[in-house]
Ligand SMILES: O=C(O)CCC(=O)C(=O)O
């Protein structure tokens with residue numbers, strides 16, 4: 001647990017608190033809980049909508065069709081609130097990640113060739129910290145608090161120049177001005193990360209692919 005400065009600003013990074021309300025959060029969780037989770041290869045469970053992404057091959061494996069209806073209101077809100085301004089940036093893919101206590105995600109930059117310029121991630125259930133570290137200057141870092149129902153928007157430098165990660169720590173601490181160190185005791189968290197597949201010519205319709213050897 002490393003206390004650090006919380007929510008330092010990064011070019012292109014924005015958080016919208018309470019992007020959805022508690023009823024909407026519950027409805028999303030119920031919809032996701034009634035669908036099949038994919039537990040292959042990586043520690044945490046995932047669900048892929050729109051397109052299937054292989055963590056192992058780092059490419060799009062299959063076109064799964066349009067995003068499900070229960071996500072429509074999110075896409076609509078992204079457009080209405082002008083988070084997505086260009087129709088070509090309207091998400092056509094969503095990966096749902098489930099993190100149990102003790103699970104995180106390794107430092108990475110979401111592929112610049114596969115995915116479009118705007119990446120949004122909606123957080124449900126447990127809060128957590130996300131650390132951004134500049135890819136070529138490791139001293140340049142920012143720690144961002146992801147509260148439930150908040151939307152993280154990554155564009156510009158935060159999307160392309162930094163790696164982001166979520167730790168496996170069971171307890172996380174961060175310093176809030178005037179309030180001292182606050183603690184998060186991590187429990188189940190679900191995130192919905194929306195992206196736009198820019199091209200799906202190569203690697204799509206790999207009908208032989210069953211993902212059984214994927215790794216994180
Ligand atoms: O869980 C999150 O909020 C982010 C997930 C993420 O970084 C990714 O799937 O690339």
Ligand SMILES: [Fe+2]
Nearest residue numbers: 108109110164
């Ligand atoms: Fe990511």
